[in-house]
Amino acid sequence: FFLARDAEQRAKYLDNIGRNWVEGIIWADSAIHRLQQGFDLELEKRKTWTVEWTQKWKRFVGNKKQHRVQHRVEWNKWEWRFFVETCENRSLVTGYHLVSGEAHIDRVFNSDGYGLKTCILIESGLNFAKGQMPEFASSHGFRGNCKLVFEVSTLRRAIQEFLDQTRPHRADWSKQLRQFKEDRYPWKQKLPVEYRH
Secondary structure, eight states: OOTTOOHHHHHHHHHHHHHTHHHHHHHHHHHHHHHHTOOOHHHHHHSOOOHHHHHHHHHHHHHHHHTTOGGGBOSOHHHHHHHHHHHTTBOTTTOOBOOTTTEEEEESSTTSOBSTTTEEEEEHHHHHHHHTOGGGSOOTTOOTTHHHHHHHHHHHHHHHHHHHHHTTTGGGHHHHHHHHHHOSOGGGGGSOGGGOO
């Protein structure tokens, strides 16, 4: 979930998510609503397709080829652009503003392809954590829009629990890290002298 953040950055990151939780959820829910309202291909095609969008689309498809999952790319470039523009570089789970490298477009369920009704934009660390969760292994039994709603509500519950569990200790994370660096083996003092190395 944290990726390369140090202890102090982790605490600030969680504090920011917690502080902006309500505003973030409201924004994310409105973006999800827009995505589920339907896609107008003719309207999207009337918008200018720039060189920058071509580069971004090639990068997305190239990434899938590199990971040998290009056969799972189901959406066309206009659907993909509509998705990216609607998300505005914000997580659909927390509404958190994401910087380059933090944002992942991935499937809601590991069994699905990359399409307008089957994908989500989330924090890369959260995406890696989600990949190990059995809830998202298969979409069998799910239909239509409920896939995205299920994932978002499940991940929000997990994040809220994590925020609640870590809140009392977050302020001490930096202090604990400094203490650990100063004395990596505090348990050594409890050992008999002959066993200390």
